[in-house]
Amino acid sequence: MDDLQGNAVVNYTEREVSYTRVIEHKHFDKNFGQPQSGKTVVSYEYPQNWRRGDEPYYPVNDEKNTALFQKYAELAKxxxxxxxxxxxxxxxYYDMDQVIGKALDVSQSELAQER
Ligand SMILES: Cc1cc2nc3c(=O)[nH]c(=O)nc-3n(C[C@H](O)[C@H](O)[C@H](O)COP(=O)(O)OP(=O)(O)OC[C@H]3O[C@@H](n4cnc5c(N)ncnc54)[C@H](O)[C@@H]3O)c2cc1C
Known part of the structure; x- marks a missing residue:
């Protein structure tokens, strides 16, 4: 179909619905002049309990991890x-806009030092 949900992201918070959000990718760039197809691509996101060996997506800023991170930060310096x-x-924890904003800030101050 051309359009499933009319929007890039729709969240589902009900317990009865097994997925938590539906992403319809074409809506992310439709206002930026990207050619649009008559078909659509949709992703469903399902919650998952973390098990050892799985990708750890989120930082856990507890005492132990913060102390370990400080050691890496010192090495990085x-x-x-x-x-x-x-x-x-x-x-x-960063969302995409924050992480891009931070990268721009850091590169700007780095370039300013070089001038
Ligand atoms: C399930 C999920 C849903 C999300 N939804 C949203 C959302 O709706 N809106 C939003 O704004 N943000 C969302 N985010 C957050 C967004 O994805 C992150 O903010 C963003 O990707 C962070 O960028 P980054 O460059 O810091 O890290 P990443 O994009 O994680 O990049 C880190 C890179 O380092 C690489 N790497 C790892 N270890 C090593 C190593 N030892 N050596 C070399 N390279 C290494 C990795 O392969 C990866 O490519 C979501 C994240 C997840 C996981």
Missing amino acids: KRGDVIFGGRLGEYK
Whole structure:
């Protein structure tokens, strides 16, 4: 079909619905001049309990992990040729807009130092 839900993201919070959100990808770029197809692609997101060996998506900023992160941060500071950032580099929860904003800020201050 051309259009399933008319919007990029629809959240489902009811216990009876097994997925938590439906993403209809074409709506993300339809206002930016991207050619639009007469068909659509949709992803369903399902919640999942974490088990050892699974991808750990979210930082857990407890005492133990924060102390471990500080050790990595100290090592990172010694590397003058790499800037570590984002969720992985800062061990911090970021949404996409925040992580991109932070990357722009860091690169701007880095470039300002070079001038
Ligand atoms: C399920 C889910 C849903 C999300 N939904 C939203 C949303 O709706 N809206 C929103 O704004 N944000 C959302 N986010 C958050 C968004 O994805 C993150 O904010 C963003 O991707 C963070 O960017 P990043 O560059 O910090 O980290 P990442 O995108 O995670 O990039 C880190 C990169 O480092 C690589 N890497 C890992 N270990 C190593 C290593 N040892 N050496 C070299 N490379 C390594 C990884 O492969 C990865 O490519 C969601 C995240 C998840 C997991």
